[in-house]
Structures are given as structure tokens and as C-alpha cells.
Amino acid sequence: MKKFFKYILLIIVLVIAYFAFTTYPKLDLVSGFSSKSVASHLFIANRSQAFTEAEDNNIPSIGLATNEVNLNGNYVLSNAFGIKERKALYREGLGAVLLPEDASEENLFKEIPFRNKTKSNLPFPYGNLAQKDTVFENVDYTLLKKSVHEAFVDKEEEIQKTRSVLVVYKDQIIAEEYADDFNKESVMLGWSMTKSITSAVLGVLEKQEKVQLEQTNLFPEWKDDERASVSLKNLLNMNSGLAWEEDYSIICDVTRMLFLTPDMSEIQKAKLLEGESNNSWNYSSGTTNLLSGFIRDQFNSQQEYLDFWYQELIDKIGMHSMILETDFTGNYVGSSYGWATTRDWAKFGLLYLHEGNWAGEQIINKSWVDFTKEPTQGSDGVYGGHFWLNAGEKFPDVPKDMYSCNGFQGQYVFIIPSKDLVVVRTGLKPNPDFNVNQFLRGIISSIQ
Incomplete structure (x- = not known):
């Protein structure tokens, strides 16, 4: 009976050793990707934690991490199997950064890029005003719309997962489509x-x-x-x-x-x-x-x-x-x-x-x-x-x-x-x- 328990103990030790050698290092990837992704999508793109976890983090192993959002502190903590925790911090103008282990936020650089977002009174692409209605005689708009829309439509069990398509011809937008939950401001x-x-x-x-x-x-x-x-x-x-x-x-x-x-x-x-x-x-x-x-x-x-x-x-x-x-x-x-x-x-x-x-x-x-x-x-x-x-x-x-x-x-x-x-x-x-x-x-x- 003692030999039996010794064998069981040995097997447990070997399993733990195998896990430590092969899997534990990957937990940095799991929790690191998850926290960085949730933080960036939440604070930059204004997408919810639930949406990001279901869509952008729907990658083998990554979805297994649990994420805790702190809106007041502008950070996300992600934990892989309760073993490996990583933190991603958002800073205005700089996006989210994955903090190294044991790193102090006080050591982060303080500079923020200067932006000149002066809007031009011109239509796209040289400004932000609406374009003049332009119809090109050589464009089959029915076929174009169909071709663009097919990029979004699931067919023959193939999931397209397209979020946006934009077609610009001779500097003119001739087709533009977005999936649900997305638009031209996304x-x-x-x-x-x-x-x-x-x-x-x-x-x-x-x-x-x-x-x-x-x-x-x-x-x-x-x-x-x-x-x-x-x-x-x-x-x-x-x-x-x-x-x-x-x-x-x-x-x-x-x-x-x-x-x-x-x-x-x-x-x-x-x-x-x-x-x-x-x-x-x-x-x-x-x-x-x-x-x-x-x-x-x-x-x-x-x-x-x-x-x-x-x-x-x-x-x-x-x-x-x-x-x-x-x-x-x-x-x-x-x-x-x-x-x-x-x-x-x-x-x-x-x-x-x-x-x-x-x-x-x-x-x-x-x-x-x-x-x-x-x-x-x-x-x-x-x-x-x-x-x-x-x-x-x-x-x-x-x-x-x-x-x-x-x-x-x-x-x-x-x-x-x-x-x-x-x-x-x-x-x-x-x-x-x-x-x-x-x-x-x-x-x-x-x-x-």
C-alpha cells in the first residue's frame, strides 16, 4: 500500500513538474494578451468587456482568463487559472500598456504626444465634410454593393467575421458597410x-x-x-x-x-x-x-x-x-x-x-x-x-x-x-x- 501511494505521489509530482515546465510560462501569454486586449478595446475603442471577451479574445486559451476592470484606475487585471495575474494600464493619448511584473507605474515615462486635430473644411479624404454626390458611369453599383455585402454574410457554414469594408475609387467613397455594433466612427x-x-x-x-x-x-x-x-x-x-x-x-x-x-x-x-x-x-x-x-x-x-x-x-x-x-x-x-x-x-x-x-x-x-x-x-x-x-x-x-x-x-x-x-x-x-x-x-x- 505504501508503494502504491509513493507511485501516486510520484505521478503527481511529475504532472506538476510537467505543468510547470510546459504550461506555466504560457500563462503570461494568456493573462497578458487578455488584459491588454480588454484594456485597449475598452478605453480606446469604447467596446464593452463582455463584447471583447466574446469576440476579440475568443482565441484558444486566451478566453480562459478572467478579467477585472477598474474604471477609476483605468486598468484591467487578468488572471489565468488563478495562478498568473497581469495588469494593463490605460493612459490618455498613449493607449494601454502591459505592465511588466513587479514594475512600478511611477517608472512610466510622463510625456504625451502633441496632437494637431484641426479639421479641414474639405470633403473626404482631405477633410471631414461630406463628399459631393458623384456617380461614375463605369461603376456597376449593384454588383459593387453585392460584392461588398457578401464580405459580411455567412455562407455555406463559412463565418466571414467582417467588421467594415470601405471602397475608395478616384478619391471618392463608392461603397461602405459596417457590421452591427460598428460604424464609421469605430x-x-x-x-x-x-x-x-x-x-x-x-x-x-x-x-x-x-x-x-x-x-x-x-x-x-x-x-x-x-x-x-x-x-x-x-x-x-x-x-x-x-x-x-x-x-x-x-x-x-x-x-x-x-x-x-x-x-x-x-x-x-x-x-x-x-x-x-x-x-x-x-x-x-x-x-x-x-x-x-x-x-x-x-x-x-x-x-x-x-x-x-x-x-x-x-x-x-x-x-x-x-x-x-x-x-x-x-x-x-x-x-x-x-x-x-x-x-x-x-x-x-x-x-x-x-x-x-x-x-x-x-x-x-x-x-x-x-x-x-x-x-x-x-x-x-x-x-x-x-x-x-x-x-x-x-x-x-x-x-x-x-x-x-x-x-x-x-x-x-x-x-x-x-x-x-x-x-x-x-x-x-x-x-x-x-x-x-x-x-x-x-x-x-x-x-x-
Whole structure:
């Protein structure tokens, strides 16, 4: 009998050890994602805790966390199985930040970005007034409306999970639809569409002759090793050769960065080369946050860094709804945490459609936009300068010149120069669950 209990005790110990080794570290991901998501959706997007838990947090394991909202303190506490608690704190103008364990809120930076939200007395996209009624004879509006609406309709047991669609042709909104609970004022989390914002900020700096695509020796920490030869262009092409693992289901580089690291610009910087620069395409959110840190290095103060993104790009093109969230140390999380209305995401697409020009002002050089659309070596024509491409004809019924900002769960800004078209779709289902080729084919076919 004693042997039996010893075996039972041994099994219990082994189970606990196995749990501690394999599962416990993942609880940071569960409670961290949950608290950050609820806090951002509640305080930025004004969506209820219940809605966020049922929709945006309806991801394997994440939904198992319990969340406690403190409206007076502007924070959310999330607990994974009563074992691992994480706190996300909201600050006006900066969004929600996931606090590192044992971190004091007193250590948070105090600067807040200055915003100039002066409204222009012009119609969309250059202002906020209603557009003049414009009917294009070459647009089949019946087919267009049908194609857009089908993005929202569940069919053949396929749940579309679309939240918004906006179609802009020749600077005119020709179709716009929202799911229940959403409208043109709803701010949408772009996830990795934010990467393209980071690229654009670097484009502005290049236009101002403060950075160059081919420059190397990007960080003092790299000066004495082979990473000194990595160029800004290599980083924008995700082609640096730096080691990186991007798997959101496990504790790895990307999840450590988003849920465990106070300074998200540092984790990729510390990685060594495992491939050859310009010949090792590897999608890396760490690279984008490294670029956010590189942008920070171009300024003398935290305030200048925070202001620049808005003053020289975001507010300048009227994306007044946009909020960029920061990490604990004050870097914009350029890989993932940009919020804006569907119409404002469309304005960003229009900036690129017009080759960096906005209402007559050249904000980004045309050459930078051209670089953005050049296929990265080794990407099979699917990636450029922090934008996704159709150069490899991944979407066979869509023009090859289409390029896009893409985000987790199916956030898209599609730019199609040959059709003078920008299409925005937000939702909770990505390609192929949401059929991008079919969606765009229907819209394009409605325009002769």
C-alpha cells in the first residue's frame, strides 16, 4: 500500500513538474494578451468587456482568463487559472500598456504626444465634410454593393467575421458597410498594418534627409561585429538575416517581446545573424520594433520622438482618430498596436496610391513608395518594404500591382494603382478563411 501511494505521489509530482515546465510560462501569454486586449478595446475603442471577451479574445486559451476592470484606475487585471495575474494600464493619448511584473507605474515615462486635430473644411479624404454626390458611369453599383455585402454574410457554414469594408475609387467613397455594433466612427486595431505606418515614418525621415535606405552601422551595439553591415533597407525588407522566431502559440521571440519585455526595441537588436543579409527573408515583428527604436535614436528627446509620428505623418494626412500605443519604456509598438477608423486607414492607403503626395504636399518621396513595392529577395514576390505585394500573383484575379498593409485576423488596406482604388477590410478572419481573391475580384469587376 505504501508503494502504491509513493507511485501516486510520484505521478503527481511529475504532472506538476510537467505543468510547470510546459504550461506555466504560457500563462503570461494568456493573462497578458487578455488584459491588454480588454484594456485597449475598452478605453480606446469604447467596446464593452463582455463584447471583447466574446469576440476579440475568443482565441484558444486566451478566453480562459478572467478579467477585472477598474474604471477609476483605468486598468484591467487578468488572471489565468488563478495562478498568473497581469495588469494593463490605460493612459490618455498613449493607449494601454502591459505592465511588466513587479514594475512600478511611477517608472512610466510622463510625456504625451502633441496632437494637431484641426479639421479641414474639405470633403473626404482631405477633410471631414461630406463628399459631393458623384456617380461614375463605369461603376456597376449593384454588383459593387453585392460584392461588398457578401464580405459580411455567412455562407455555406463559412463565418466571414467582417467588421467594415470601405471602397475608395478616384478619391471618392463608392461603397461602405459596417457590421452591427460598428460604424464609421469605430476605431479598429490594425495589428500588423501598423508595420506599414512605421515604414512610412521612416519614409518621412528619408524625405527630410535624416536617414538613408542604404545606411549601415545602425546601432552602437553592432559596431564590432558583422551586424554593422546590416542596412536600413535590409530591416525594412525583413531580409537582415537576424535570428527571429514568430509563433504566437508558444513562448518565443515574438511573445516574449509583446508580453514580457519592457523595451520592445531591444529583443531583436540582441539577436545575432543566422542568415545572409539581403538573402534571408524572415517575417519579424521584432524587426519593426527595432526600427521604432532606430527612429527614437534620431531625436534628442522622448517628446520629439512621440510628436514626430503624428505631426509629420498621421495628423498631417487627417488620420485624427489614430492612436499608436507604446511599450513600457516609451517606444511606439510599431509592429502591432495602431488604431484608427476605417476611413482613416483608407487615407493612409491613399497617401501611397498618390505616391506619397497629400493634397499637393510631397510627404514621402515617390522613390520611397517605389521601394515599398519592390519584391524582397527570397519572398517569392509577396513582400516589399514593410508592405505585402501581389507581384507573385498570390491572388490570381487581382492586378499584380496591388500591394497592401496586412494585420492579424484579416485587417487589410489594399492599394491598387492600376485601378485607382483603395479598399479597406477589417474583421476577425484572415485569408484563406476570408477569401481575399474572391472579395477583391468582385469589387474590381464592378469597375469597368
